[in-house]
Amino acid sequence: xxxxxxxxxxxxxxxxxxxxxxxxxxxxxxxxxxxxxxxxxxxxxxxxxxxxxxxxxxxxxxxxxxxxxxxxxxxxxxxxxxxxxxxxxxxxxxxxxxxxxxxxxxxxxxxxxxxxxxxxxxxxxxxxxxxxxxxxxxxxxxxxxxxxxxxxxxxxxxxxxxxxxxxxxxxxxxxxxxxxxxxxxxxxxxxxxxxxxxxxxxxxxxxxxx
Amino acid sequence: xxxxxxxxxxxxxxxxxxxxxxxxxxxxxxxxxxxxxxxxxxxxxxxxxxxxxxxxxxxxxxxxxxxxxxxxxxxxxxxxxxxxxxxxxxxxxxxxxxxxxxxxxxxxxxxxxxxxxxxxxxxxxxxxxxxxxxxxxxxxxxxxxxxxxxxxxxxxxxxxxxxxxxxxxxxxxxxxxxxxxxxxxxxxxxxxxxxxxxxxxxxxxxxxxx
Numbered sequence: 001x002x003x004x005x006x007x008x009x010x011x012x013x014x015x016x017x018x019x020x021x022x023x024x025x026x027x028x029x030x031x032x033x034x035x036x037x038x039x040x041x042x043x044x045x046x047x048x049x050x051x052x053x054x055x056x057x058x059x060x061x062x063x064x065x066x067x068x069x070x071x072x073x074x075x076x077x078x079x080x081x082x083x084x085x086x087x088x089x090x091x092x093x094x095x096x097x098x099x100x101x102x103x104x105x106x107x108x109x110x111x112x113x114x115x116x117x118x119x120x121x122x123x124x125x126x127x128x129x130x131x132x133x134x135x136x137x138x139x140x141x142x143x144x145x146x147x148x149x150x151x152x153x154x155x156x157x158x159x160x161x162x163x164x165x166x167x168x169x170x171x172x173x174x175x176x177x178x179x180x181x182x183x184x185x186x187x188x189x190x191x192x193x194x195x196x197x198x199x200x201x202x203x204x205x206x207x208x209x210x
Numbered sequence: 211x212x213x214x215x216x217x218x219x220x221x222x223x224x225x226x227x228x229x230x231x232x233x234x235x236x237x238x239x240x241x242x243x244x245x246x247x248x249x250x251x252x253x254x255x256x257x258x259x260x261x262x263x264x265x266x267x268x269x270x271x272x273x274x275x276x277x278x279x280x281x282x283x284x285x286x287x288x289x290x291x292x293x294x295x296x297x298x299x300x301x302x303x304x305x306x307x308x309x310x311x312x313x314x315x316x317x318x319x320x321x322x323x324x325x326x327x328x329x330x331x332x333x334x335x336x337x338x339x340x341x342x343x344x345x346x347x348x349x350x351x352x353x354x355x356x357x358x359x360x361x362x363x364x365x366x367x368x369x370x371x372x373x374x375x376x377x378x379x380x381x382x383x384x385x386x387x388x389x390x391x392x393x394x395x396x397x398x399x400x401x402x403x404x405x406x407x408x409x410x411x412x413x414x415x416x417x418x419x420x
Contacts (some may be wrong), residue, residue, distance in 0.1 A: 088254065
């Protein structure tokens with residue numbers, strides 16, 4: 001997917017969405033300017049995860065926005081999702097690529113400079129730089145890469161990059177300026193009173209920083 | 211898999227295995243007479259689940275014992291497992307069959323007579339009757355089917371059947387006598403001081419009841 005636009009990458013989180021539905025959050029966020037959506041779900045049964053993913057595919061396909069499933073390759077296959085995002089403790093990349101084929105987007109989280117170097121040996125479609133800043137959204141992660149880490153990785157990676165972790169209106173510009181192709185956010189959109197407006201403001205900042 | 215032998219079906223459970231490894235439990239149980247193994251895992255990362263499944267495949271393949279993965283179709287695909295077991299809250303059967311193809315074993319848990327009737331419309335390879343008796347191993351399940359439920363389902367199902375839930379040395383014979391092709395156990399083997407001996411005793415009871 002050479003035309004993959006990582007500019008503003010939404011990662012879902014029902015726990016931070018203040019009771020609003022996935023479909024509402026995703027639709028509002030896309031209308032505001034989100035360019036790609038990742039469905040990240042760790043608590044649903046496989047059946048409910050599948051049904052939710054199918055529902056989001058129906059919503060996003062006509063809007064021409066790719067849906068990327070976090071971790072669960074079976075769900076990605078079951079709904080013919082646009083992509084799969086894997087972390088360092090998910091299925092190995094070569095297995096995911098073998099099972100999904102060459103036309104499916106596969107993104108890989110890297111949490112260190114070393115992992116970013118290793119990713120240069122893989123034909124992933126993008127790497128997620130995680131976390132850029134410290135964050136309360138996801139606690140099981142390494143020391144932040146910081147803007148210096150983003151810059152260093154941007155200097156040698158052959159992949160598109162998206163920064164994630166603690167990114168908001170106040171620092172999104174600096175992440176893009178450090179060389180990331182896009183920023184991924186969770187709470188900056190899903191916890192906002194007005195997710196469409198939050199997305200729109202972020203998108204304006206990102207576009208003007210490019 | 212018309213030659214699938216459901217006689218003594220082991221379902222893994224690390225929480226009940228008293229610190230002994232999956233590989234130890236499975237090897238001992240198969241040496242004692244287990245005819246099929248299901249890897250059921252709800253807490254591991256996808257990477258660790260994959261590595262464990264791969265390890266069990268290496269162990270079981272030379273012993274000619276099928277490995278069936280519970281719920282996670284991606285893990286089943288990743289290790290080319292013999293089969294997948296799905297419950298009523300896992301991926302829909304028709305999706306699983308489409309993704310796995312006709313040569314992979316697919317088992318389906320049924321918790322009511324009605325679900326067993328519905329399963330007659332599916333080309334599953336077996337149905338799990340769950341639970342036969344009340345059990346402490348798995349709490350998120352329906353009222354026990356009882357031996358009368360096993361008998362009723364056996365009278366109309368077109369599928370092979372395996373009873374699960376609260377089955378042990380004392381009642382295994384009655385489950386087979388009620389028409390089940392096999393019995394599935396968790397704690398009766400994995401919590402036993404000597405899992406090989408536990409499996410061997412169960413196998414003798416099952417074989418003599420047939």
